[in-house]
Amino acid sequence: MFWKYGLFFSILSGGIWGIFWQIFFTLVGILTLGTPLSLELSQIMIIGPLAGFIYIKSQKFLSIKFHLTAIIIISFLIYISHLGNPYHAGDENQLIIFILILSTSFFIWVSLNHSLYNLSPGKLSKHDIESFLIKFMWGIGLIILILITLIPFYIMIMTSLKNQQSLILNPLDLSVNLNTDFKTLFNSYIELFTNFNFHLFLINSFIVSCTTVIITLFFSIPGAYALARLRIPNKKIFSGAVILIYLIPSIVLIIPLYIIFSYMGLRNSLFGLMLVYPATTIPVALYMLRGYFSALSSEIDDAALIDGLSRVQIILKIAIPLSKPAIVSVGLYVFMIAWNEFLIAFMFLDDPNIFTLSRGIMSLNSSEIPQQHLMAGAVIATIPVMVIFLYLEKFLISGLSAGGVKG
Amino acid sequence: MTNIKKKNKNNLLEKEKKLGLILLLPTILIVLSVVIFPLLANFWISFKPVSLGDLRPPKLIVKERIKGNLSDKSQIAEIQYRYRNSSIKYDLKNVIIKDIIPNGFIVKDLQPAQLCRIKLKELTCNLNNVSSKSSGKIIVKIHKNDQWQKELDNPKKTKPLVTFSSKNVLTSFEFNTENFKKVFSASEFFEVLKVSFYYTIFGTAGALLVGLLAAQILQKSFRGRSIVRGLLLFPYVSPVIAVAFAWVILFDPFSGIINSMLVQMNVIDKPINFFGQKYTDIIIFGYVFRFPLALSMVIAFEIWRYFPLSFLFILARMQSFPEEVYDAAKMDGASPFQQFIYISLPFLIGIMSILFLLRFIWTFNKFDDIFLLTGGNAGTRTFTVNVYEQAFAISNLGAGAAVAVVIFIFLLTFSLLFMRYSKKETF
Incomplete structure (x- = not known):
């Protein structure tokens, strides 16, 4: 059967990678040039398989020199087969077209080198076929996964750096003109901070989130310690209740909270938020910290008790210092929940002076305010979480995986 | 001997139990008040015909006006109190309006006479029920006396005091299953x-x-x-x-x-x-x-x-x-x-x-x-x-x-x- 031969797979993967990278770089071209480029696949459907064929036939003498030659040959073939006018772009863009073609062939070759490495052109065993398929899909899967994850963020940043005219004139132009001066480029951000009170929103969000973290930790550390260590009656029921409460969504509570807080005059205030947020995060924190405290050896506690320390002292001097990483990750996780919270802030806050970022961005969502302002607001809200996340990724990941089923 | 040990142990357990509850108490309190109570309140509300407008409690709006010339001795002037029930849904009960009539005036007439009384310069009108959306008027006819002073004796200087009781849908014990049916x-x-x-x-x-x-x-x-x-x-x-x-x-x-x-x-x-x-x-x-x-x-x-x-x-x-x-x-x-x-x-x-x-x-x-x-x-x-x-x-x-x-x-x-x-x- 022909489809059991390595040669077949090399030609097939050459075709698929060819089509994949051709589409990809046509899109990149459209986005960087901002002019429509036509997507032509018929040429690459021949050149791609040819590249696969060349690769598998010349596997024995692969060297850097050979790789470079192959890439140049493929580029040349692409250029020639389009009669010197790939994508039907204008002449003024020749340099970029050239780079696009070179990148297309480079990535086709690199992908082939990855998925066909050590594949024999002859008949393959079932095992070999499957490893080839897995390797092949792994590459495509990884690229698609990264692209899909990042595209909305790219759109967010690009849109925030444009102006109204260029957005309406050509939505496809996603290049950023870095030659413009700082003021034009960051116009939306400057606008938000000067005319839309975003500095206030930023501060409000920080105040609310930090207070939530402090209150949550202050309440949940002793509570979690008690649940993990002390002999309390009905402990099981209590732990079960914690999980149940942690599953109750705010949408179920929002109507009574709205009414009660309206009557108490707490609704349109940051204080109200600082009361509600900890109540929703304490059960999660309790659940996570209880796990960490239970994992600590109880012999240390016993030794400390014999030495005459009280339980409160044990919490302060032993449990907290020993589980610092855990507390940091719980704190970060709670910060993230509070920072990203939308529903309660949206329902509670009416006064623009006390808006949190989520609420502030919502107020930008109107037809009178240009899109790029909305996206600039989104970037402002995202950056602090991202910075924290990138700096303390390890902590946050352990926090997410301990309690992160919520969200 | 063993008894004392047991007692000590029991004591220790008791202590731990107490401490555990104290440590958990803040959590229990905040969760009770911000999660459990609203949850129960949600059940309560779901059996009631409550709308957003009900969050603004019904009010009696009273406006005080003066008709006629106060400084003219020969004329009889009027103090008018126009009142209105702001709610379109609920009646107000036990409505009482009180105001002070300044010293410089003599009250000639009161309308509605059967509901209003004047005692030691204090006007008290017991309006009983004011049904929803309805309004009315209280008229006090006054006449200036000799002690009248322009700066002191302005009837509008004291604001009318209004007391009433009204039914609140949220706290009443009326339930129906209208919401669920809907x-x-x-x-x-x-x-x-x-x-x-x-x-x-x-x-x-x-x-x-x-x-x-x-x-x-x-x-x-x-x-x-x-x-x-x-x-x-x-x-x-x-x-x-x-x-x-x-x-x-x-x-x-x-x-x-x-x-x-x-x-x-x-x-x-x-x-x-x-x-x-x-x-x-x-x-x-x-x-x-x-x-x-x-x-x-x-x-x-x-x-x-x-x-x-x-x-x-x-x-x-x-x-x-x-x-x-x-x-x-x-x-x-x-x-x-x-x-x-x-x-x-x-x-x-x-x-x-x-x-x-x-x-x-x-x-x-x-x-x-x-x-x-x-x-x-x-x-x-x-x-x-x-x-x-x-x-x-x-x-x-x-x-x-x-x-x-x-x-x-x-x-x-x-x-x-x-x-x-x-x-x-x-x-």
Whole structure:
């Protein structure tokens, strides 16, 4: 059967990678040039398989020199087969077209080198076929996964750096003109901070989130310690209740909270938020910290008790210092929940002076305010979480995986 | 001797019990007041005809006016009190209006005479009932006396004092099942039910599958793996409002990139309103399918935003797996697919079913995402969006609370299922 031969797979993967990278770089071209480029696949459907064929036939003498030659040959073939006018772009863009073609062939070759490495052109065993398929899909899967994850963020940043005219004139132009001066480029951000009170929103969000973290930790550390260590009656029921409460969504509570807080005059205030947020995060924190405290050896506690320390002292001097990483990750996780919270802030806050970022961005969502302002607001809200996340990724990941089923 | 030991032990236990409760008390209090009490209040409200307007309690508005010339001795002037019940729904009971008539005047006449009294310069009108929307007038005819001084004796200087009692729907003991009848009999109830389950099942399963795929991809070690792992978590850690609006702008029918690209590449003739179109016809082999477009987009967003979580859990579980088992399987000649199906999957099935149940509950409860993407329009109204819609868009708080009760009952059922199954798997 022909489809059991390595040669077949090399030609097939050459075709698929060819089509994949051709589409990809046509899109990149459209986005960087901002002019429509036509997507032509018929040429690459021949050149791609040819590249696969060349690769598998010349596997024995692969060297850097050979790789470079192959890439140049493929580029040349692409250029020639389009009669010197790939994508039907204008002449003024020749340099970029050239780079696009070179990148297309480079990535086709690199992908082939990855998925066909050590594949024999002859008949393959079932095992070999499957490893080839897995390797092949792994590459495509990884690229698609990264692209899909990042595209909305790219759109967010690009849109925030444009102006109204260029957005309406050509939505496809996603290049950023870095030659413009700082003021034009960051116009939306400057606008938000000067005319839309975003500095206030930023501060409000920080105040609310930090207070939530402090209150949550202050309440949940002793509570979690008690649940993990002390002999309390009905402990099981209590732990079960914690999980149940942690599953109750705010949408179920929002109507009574709205009414009660309206009557108490707490609704349109940051204080109200600082009361509600900890109540929703304490059960999660309790659940996570209880796990960490239970994992600590109880012999240390016993030794400390014999030495005459009280339980409160044990919490302060032993449990907290020993589980610092855990507390940091719980704190970060709670910060993230509070920072990203939308529903309660949206329902509670009416006064623009006390808006949190989520609420502030919502107020930008109107037809009178240009899109790029909305996206600039989104970037402002995202950056602090991202910075924290990138700096303390390890902590946050352990926090997410301990309690992160919520969200 | 043993007795003392026992006593000591009991004492110690007692002490620990006390301390434990003290340590837990703040948590219990805040959870009781901000979670449990509102939850009970929600049940209470769901049996009452409460609307947003009821949050403003009924009031008696009284306006004081003077007719005629006060400084003219020969004339009789009038103080008029016009009152009005501001509520369009509720009567006011035991209404009393009080005011001081300054010393410089002599009261000639009072209207309505049977309700009003003057005692030591104090006017007291006992109006009893003022029914909803109704209004009335109190007229006091006065005459200036000799002690009158212009600066001191202005009747308007003292504000009329109003006391009344009114019924408050929120605290009264009247209940009916109107809200539930309305919720269940509405033609859209089954539509909402269907959409909720579609969204939840496909969203959860999709996120789980993509998470499994991502975990498989990232299990292999390669250069930059930890960076990619961090990148993949971006959708989950960013604020929902930011990413939801980024999606809306990405798919915008007028200036969105996806639409202009599809048009540019001749895939579609005219832009598609991805988040605003309920159905789109897809023709496959001559058959026309009515594809629920907006709902699918919302599900796609759900998958995009929450696959990182499943990915994180599954990857963590996979990395705790003993490598030797795979080596042994390779020795026995198992192919990579066989290794995946017969070794990895059975090992992951536990964590995946738990994840499915937990994420199922959370997706069912999800509000923000759909609300921000479509506002619950174009066939994407789930129960959670319906709560908002009923309570705040139609301003029928009672009906909203009834929908919230329905959600809570579902939630309780799912959670009990979850607790039963999660006992087998600790995580």
